[in-house]
Amino acid sequence: MTANRKKVLIACNSSRTLLQFRGKLIEELVAKNDVYVFTPKISQEHVKEKLKSLNVTVYENELKGNNISIFSDLKYIVQLYHLIKEIKPDIFFPYTFKPVIYGTVVANLCKIDCITPMLTGLGYNFTDKNTKKRWVSTITKVMLKFSLSANKRIRIIFQNRDDYLRLVASGIIGIKHQAFVVNGSGVDLTDYTYSVPETKVISFLMISRLINAKGVKEFYEAAKLVREKFPGIKFKLIGAYDGNIDAIDPELYANIRSGEVIQYIGQVDDVKPYIRNASIVVLPSYYGEGVPRCILEGMAMGRAVITCDSVGCRETINPSAKQPNGFLIPIKNISALAAKMEHYINHSRDILVYGLNGRRFAKQKFDVNLVNAAMLKIMELS
Structure with missing residues (x-):
């Protein structure tokens, strides 16, 4: 030395x-x-x-x-x-x-x-x-x-x-x-590069450990509600299920793994291909985040987001009404989450606009x- x-x-x-x-x-x-x-x-x-x-x-x-x-x-x-x-x-x-x-x-x-x-x-x-x-x-x-x-x-x-x-x-x-x-x-903006999100076959992606406070149950239940109206919409979940003290219960895990509502991918080494194939990134967390990395990765790649008005998560939503990049919802509110999912489905142009705004916000702040x-x-x- x-x-x-x-x-x-x-x-x-x-x-x-x-x-x-x-x-x-x-x-x-x-x-x-x-x-x-x-x-x-x-x-x-x-x-x-x-x-x-x-x-x-x-x-x-x-x-x-x-x-x-x-x-x-x-x-x-x-x-x-x-x-x-x-x-x-x-x-x-x-x-x-x-x-x-x-x-x-x-x-x-x-x-x-x-x-x-x-x-x-x-x-x-x-x-x-x-x-x-x-x-x-x-x-x-x-x-x-x-x-x-x-x-x-x-x-x-x-x-x-x-x-x-x-x-x-x-x-x-x-x-x-x-x-x-x-x-x-x-987030490394040279590694997480922009790509145009898919708006014809819309898909929602959640990246999270399978623990209660990350909002896994809320994502699953909201997906069920949305699929009743829009059966062609896809929902994907990436993340490990382990022995954490706050791990989701086995019944919910079994329902997720069945694939009837959500496609469960499990833990992956590289999330970029999955974000690239997603339209919107979702994290309904009330865990007490620092700033959730998965949302930053989604923003960097030009993805609109939905997250909770909770510690850390709220940092990722641009407060400027002129450059919205996503939605904040109340914690544990399944109906609000489903409603914002339906907003993107009914206003697919916002997927593109909010995604571009998110990329700009990531450059400015993250x-x-x-x-x-x-x-x-x-x-x-x-």
């Missing part, structure tokens, strides 16, 4: 996000710094090869990012502590809850000069009243407050202002904290180069 290069350690809870969400940022970082990644095991060969080609040093772990596992969490903390002691990074960049909570505490203990935890959404921890998740939310809040205790080394990154204000209102952070808001993860420039400044690397 030359004298002017810094060591940057990135920690995440899923290897799938490294290139999909952070690929361009990693490319920016490796240009002038030595980059290390602490990630759950990488199963995708192309991710391994790309990181290797970028000279990123990878350390794998067995963290279960979306599940509760005390043993694996403790093992993760110990491994991270030893790794930080070995690498001695100048900058520690964790994102998502477990790496942020555990990683920030460990990095603080090891006195890393610059710690930049990024909260990519607060999930159901601040919104859901479900009893079975309440105790998890309570523990998460307590741990988050402890890990983010204010000091000059910690610079907290949010993906929307609502999340920042919610943590302030909850007393988790205060005026002494260094906090910054960026426009989500950004270009990954703009977001990364802000990130490097926060990390004191520019």
